[in-house]
Amino acid sequence: AQSVTQLGSHVSVSEGALVLLRCNYSSSVPPYLFWYVQYPNQGLQLLLKYTSAATLVKGINGFEAEFKKSETSFHLTKPSAHMSDAAEYFCAVSDPGGTSYGKLTFGQGTILTVHP
Amino acid sequence: DGGITQSPKYLFRKEGQNVTLSCEQNLNHDAMYWYRQDPGQGLRLIYYSQIVNDFQKGDIAEGYSVSREKKESFPLTVTSAQKNPTAFYLCASKDGTSSNQPQHFGDGTRLSIL
Secondary structure (H helix, E strand, C coil), rough: CCCEECCCCCEEECCCCCCECCCCCCCCCCCCCEEEEEEECEEEEEEEEEEECCCCCCHHHHHHEEEECCCCEEEEEEEECCHHHCCCEEEEEEECCCCCCCCEEEECCCEEEEEE | CEEEEEEEEEEEEEECEEEEEEEEEECCEEEEEEEECCCCCCCEEHHHHHCCCEEEEEECCCCEECCEEEECCCEEEECCCCCCCCCEEEEEEECCCCCCCEEEEECCEEEEEE
């Protein structure tokens, strides 16, 4: 069974500071990994995905994530936080196997607060 | 524009009542999913469907039912057997059967108990 752990349910940064949101996964096979962002009372929007190509993945809004197999991690970073980055972020894992039907297992989410 | 439409945005249920949440997509996606979101618990899968007239239970299917009579529609019924239905419900769809394709989400329906 797959699982995802997001370390830190709340992260607070100052505007212009580095954003680091942590995600560790557990999977018996090399997984596909996704980061989504959710603004209040809205659905989830895809930020980026890792699907076994380059280990450093660039996404929208200046975010990027690095897949580290040895650490089973897929942390999300952004060099300089903006007020508009304040939202909840979800890491998700999908089993590449044919019987998974593209199902996603989500972490519990990390709420990012950005202070002026 | 293509996308996923969930309606209504807010829904209230009385005790003992069944309610149905609508999910329509015009992305021509084969796969559709229903999730329940509770604060601090992430998203949990209720039901999913890969093709018309076929669907499977997810991790928390008890008290819910679905149908998939058309490719673009995947309604979710919250039955009276679901004792704690208050939550934010999200519908998603995905192109094809490959797991490397991302899911696309609607804007959700917030269900509350009267």
